[in-house]
Structures are given as structure tokens and as C-alpha cells.
Amino acid sequence: MSPTRPKYAFFLSLTVLLLAPWLCSRPSVPRKASAEDTVRVGAINLGYQNTQPDPAGRALAHALADVILLQEWTGRNISPTRLTEADLRVVLSDGRDGTHGSALLARPNLVQAASTAQPPWTGNCVTPLLTVRLDIEGRKIGIVGVHGPPPVLNCRRSRKPYLRAIARLVENGRLRESVGVIPAGTPVLLVGDLNALGWEEPLRSMDDRGLTDAFDAGSWRLGPTWSPGWWSPSLVAIDYLWMPQEACARKAWTLSVLGSDHRAVVADISFP
Numbered sequence: 001m002s003p004t005r006p007k008y009a010f011f012l013s014l015t016v017l018l019l020a021p022w023l024c025s026r027p028s029v030p031r032k033a034s035a036e037d038t039v040r041v042g043a044i045n046l047g048y049q050n051t052q053p054d055p056a057g058r059a060l061a062h063a064l065a066d067v068i069l070l071q072e073w074t075g076r077n078i079s080p081t082r083l084t085e086a087d088l089r090v091v092l093s094d095g096r097d098g099t100h101g102s103a104l105l106a107r108p109n110l111v112q113a114a115s116t117a118q119p120p121w122t123g124n125c126v127t128p129l130l131t132v133r134l135d136i137e138g139r140k141i142g143i144v145g146v147h148g149p150p151p152v153l154n155c156r157r158s159r160k161p162y163l164r165a166i167a168r169l170v171e172n173g174r175l176r177e178s179v180g181v182i183p184a185g186t187p188v189l190l191v192g193d194l195n196a197l198g199w200e201e202p203l204r205s206m207d208d209r210g211l212t213d214a215f216d217a218g219s220w221r222l223g224p225t226w227s228p229g230w231w232s233p234s235l236v237a238i239d240y241l242w243m244p245q246e247a248c249a250r251k252a253w254t255l256s257v258l259g260s261d262h263r264a265v266v267a268d269i270s271f272p
Contacts, residue, residue: 131180
């Protein structure tokens with residue numbers, strides 16, 4: 001073995017150790033959006049067994065989001081009082097025991113309509129879609145909240161067909177067909193816990209659909225959002241804010257929420 005190889009290995013390892021904390025560092029979400037024409041969007045899988053609803057509510061209120069999608073919402077696993085104090089209102093609540101619930105909270109002046117909708121694929125382990133139509137500075141924008149089937153044995157056959165069907169809803173960053181309260185042709189954000197990695201085949205097609213990962217576009221840091229347990233840091237990103245390529249992610253963050261094994265993902269997004 002060349003005598004230079006151990007030196008290269010040593011310096012490479014040292015570089016990784018020095019860079020890892022910097023790349024994984026998570027700055028605080030600023031108290032104001034970066035521009036007046038910007039909407040701050042967040043998404044979090046609360047964990048249906050979350051036993052810390054008040055701390056979870058405080059953490060999300062601190063993000064000062066304009067729109068927040070909640071998944072695994074049971075109606076009891078977050079304190080609505082904390083979010084009301086941050087001028088957020090529940091505009092759609094589909095609370096359910098277990099993993100299928102969802103809700104949307106938003107600034108009252110942004111939301112035109114909201115409803116749940118049946119998913120485009122009806123196999124095992126699928127959840128309803130959450131659909132919202134927003135008015136952002138006179139621009140009509142849609143949000144589709146998606147909770148992909150988890151990578152467990154009884155849901156394994158549903159994951160990729162479901163995600164392919166979700167991806168096919170979008171073309172050039174707009175809905176190909178009406179979904180819930182969002183008309184066809186509306187620029188759309190696909191938001192939520194997709195239970196899939198960015199390099200898996202269904203998500204690799206998002207660029208071809210005219211969508212961009214808002215966190216990747218708005219931050220140079222690593223953004224893992226899921227942890228296998230309280231004893232582990234977040235390891236991989238499975239929660240996303242996919243936005244039309246015509247939009248701009250000015251900043252993006254992940255945020256710790258007590259009681260959940262997910263981090264919230266938050267981004268300041270503007271539309272031309």
C-alpha cells in the first residue's frame with residue numbers, strides 16, 4: 001500500500017469530522033419572513049402518540065409560519081391555543097386516531113377554500129389528501145398535503161404506486177386535473193411526509209414534473225427530518241415542500257418539535 005494513502009485517509013476523515021457539525025447545524029427560524037411577498041410554509045408529522053402537545057404547539061408557533069400542515073393529527077396531540085396566539089387558525093381539521101389524520105392552520109386572509117380529497121391510488125395504507133387553495137398577493141396557489149405509505153411490510157406494495165400516482169398529478173409545476181378544491185392548471189405545492197428518500201424512483205421524477213425541493217433550494221445545510229428514536233439524531237429527509245420551479249425559496253429550515261420523531265420543515269417561498 002502506498003505510504004501516502006493513510007495520510008489521505010486521515011485528512012479526509014478529519015475534514016468530514018470538521019464539516020459535519022457545520023453542515024448539520026440548524027439556525028433558528030427568523031422572527032420575520034424575508035420579504036413582504038413571501039409566504040412561510042411548514043409541515044410536520046406530529047406523531048399520533050405525541051404526549052407533549054403544549055411544547056409541540058410552542059415550537060410551531062415560534063416558527064411564525066403563514067401556513068402549517070399537520071400530519072398524524074388526532075385532534076389532541078398539539079395545543080391549538082399556542083398556535084392561535086401566533087395568529088394561526090385551523091382551516092381544515094381531519095383528526096383521526098392513528099396515522100391518517102391531518103390538519104391545516106393558516107393566517108385567515110390567505111385561504112380561499114380547503115377540503116380533503118381521495119388519493120389518486122386506492123391500494124393499501126393510503127391516506128386522504130388535504131387540499132387548500134391560497135391567495136398570495138393576488139396569485140392563486142394550491143397545496144396538496146400528502147402522507148405516503150410507510151416502509152413497513154404490509155404497506156410495501158403500496159408505496160411506489162402511490163407516489164407515482166401523486167407525481168402524475170403534476171405537470172410543469174401545475175395540477176393536470178382538479179384535486180379537491182384546487183382547479184386544474186393551478187401552480188401547486190406538494191407538501192408532507194412522503195415516507196420516501198429523495199433518490200428513490202418516484203421522487204426522482206419530481207424535477208421532470210416541474211417541481212423543486214424548497215429545502216434544497218433555500219438552504220445549503222443538510223436537512224434530515226426523521227429519527228428512528230429519541231436516542232438518535234435525525235438521519236434522513238422524508239418530509240418535503242415541493243414547489244413549482246417558477247417559485248423561489250428564499251430561506252429554509254428544519255425545526256425540532258418535542259414529542260415527534262420528525263423535524264418540521266419550513267421555507268419562505270415567493271412566487272413571481
